Amino acid sequence: MDRTIKVKLNLSDSDVETLKETQRVASEVFNDHVAWAFENKTWSKNKAHKQLYRIERVKFPQLPSAMVQTIRDTALEAVKVVKFKFQPRKSVSSGIRYDKRLFRLRGQQLTLSSVKGRIKTLVSFPEWCKDVTESGTLRALQLTWNKSSKQFYANFVFRLEDRSLKMEGGIIGLDRGLINIVTTSEGMIYDARLVRKNQRKHLFLRRKLSTKCTRSAKRLLKKLSGKEKRFSREQNHVLSKKLAAASGVQTYVIEDLKGIRNKRRGKHLNKLLSSWSFFQLETFLTYKCAAQGISVVKVDARYTSQRCSCCGEIRKENRSGGKYSCSKCGFKCHADINAAINIRDRWVSQSSQRLNVEQGAVKHPNGDGTSQAPRFRPCAGTI
Numbered sequence: 312m313d314r315t316i317k318v319k320l321n322l323s324d325s326d327v328e329t330l331k332e333t334q335r336v337a338s339e340v341f342n343d344h345v346a347w348a349f350e351n352k353t354w355s356k357n358k359a360h361k362q363l364y365r366i367e368r369v370k371f372p373q374l375p376s377a378m379v380q381t382i383r384d385t386a387l388e389a390v391k392v393v394k395f396k397f398q399p400r401k402s403v404s405s406g407i408r409y410d411k412r413l414f415r416l417r418g419q420q421l422t423l424s425s426v427k428g429r430i431k432t433l434v435s436f437p438e439w440c441k442d443v444t445e446s447g448t449l450r451a452l453q454l455t456w457n458k459s460s461k462q463f464y465a466n467f468v469f470r471l472e473d474r475s476l477k478m479e480g481g482i483i484g485l486d487r488g489l490i491n492i493v494t495t496s497e498g499m500i501y502d503a504r505l506v507r508k509n510q511r512k513h514l515f516l517r518r519k520l521s522t523k524c525t526r527s528a529k530r531l532l533k534k535l536s537g538k539e540k541r542f543s544r545e546q547n548h549v550l551s552k553k554l555a556a557a558s559g560v561q562t563y564v565i566e567d568l569k570g571i572r573n574k575r576r577g578k579h580l581n582k583l584l585s586s587w588s589f590f591q592l593e594t595f596l597t598y599k600c601a602a603q604g605i606s607v608v609k610v611d612a613r614y615t616s617q618r619c620s621c622c623g624e625i626r627k628e629n630r631s632g633g634k635y636s637c638s639k640c641g642f643k644c645h646a647d648i649n650a651a652i653n654i655r656d657r658w659v660s661q662s663s664q665r666l667n668v669e670q671g672a673v674k675h676p677n678g679d680g681t682s683q684a685p686r687f688r689p690c691a692g693t694i
Contacts, residue, residue, distance in 0.1 A: 480561030484655030
């Protein structure tokens with residue numbers, strides 16, 4: 312498991328300009344590799360190295376050779392992700408990946424490679440990440456530039472040993488939603504009132520300030536930029552940390568919400584879905600639970616909100632807002648709690664079926680009730 316720690320770098324003006332020049336050159340090398348990949352229709356790093364490495368070294372002799380290779384890897388990985396659907400571009404202020412050849416951390420002294428040799432600075436890690444820095448292994452570093460604060464930041468990547476998963480504990484289903492961020496199958500509800508209130512507040516301010524063309528309004532808009540996202544990220548961190556710290560939990564079961572924004576659901580609902588940070592919460596919950604030995608698994612999300620967790624009937628009319636009332640057996644429950652129970656039960660059912668299949672394969676490897684090994688018939692030409 313990898314953990315990232317972000318630290319601000321205290322650099323002199325000359326060092327800042329040197330790193331900016333390094334970013335500018337790195338962006339050109341990145342774009343050259345992307346253009347080559349689209350021209351040759353391949354993201355092979357080996358082929359790119361054979362055809363472009365010497366050309367880039369002659370074109371940018373001031374750039375360290377190891378940095379040319381890391382930029383090549385970053386560019387071709389970006390092309391592989393988009394699968395030639397569009398051409399990735401790197402701006403002059405984009406981050407740079409540093410591997411162990413390009414930086415060195417000795418105590419508090421950090422040295423970074425650049426177009427003008429090594430840059431030295433002092434860094435100090437916050438107290439809350441002391442256990443990560445002491446028990447983890449430093450793997451890489453990402454150098455980034457923040458335009459608003461006009462500061463360089465170093466994102467240190469530490470590799471931690473995977474903690475063994477818990478063998479005892481309960482299985483809890485989690486239903487994620489727009490009104491309630493998370494609802495557990497145990498009946499705990501974490502509503503989204505603060506997040507939605509903050510979103511409405513910033514939407515009102517943006518609409519009000521955008522109608523004005525004064526300099527003060529533009530300054531305030533710039534100041535508010537990213538504030539809403541930071542608030543939502545903090546809420547997701549707090550909630551995921553609380554769930555990961557729960558005692559007596561072995562597994563969290565969540566819905567697979569991939570592609571939920573692909574369908575057209577109306578202007579109002581599409582806007583709510585676009586501001587819904589369900590994947591961020593899933594990411595935070597996954598790595599925080601991994602550190603505690605709790606597994607996070609996914610199940611199919613279809614009909615989990617329409618199915619009765621008591622009798623199994625599926626009817627869309629049974630759910631009305633936040634209430635669920637089964638027309639067949641009369642079961643009544645909070646709609647999100649009912650969905651969370653269905654999510655949990657679906658995973659339990661799949662696990663039991665998988666276990667039965669594995670046990671049956673062990674007892675009856677031939678599939679006909681016998682355990683005798685099948686006869687071997689050699690093909691022609693075999694010895």
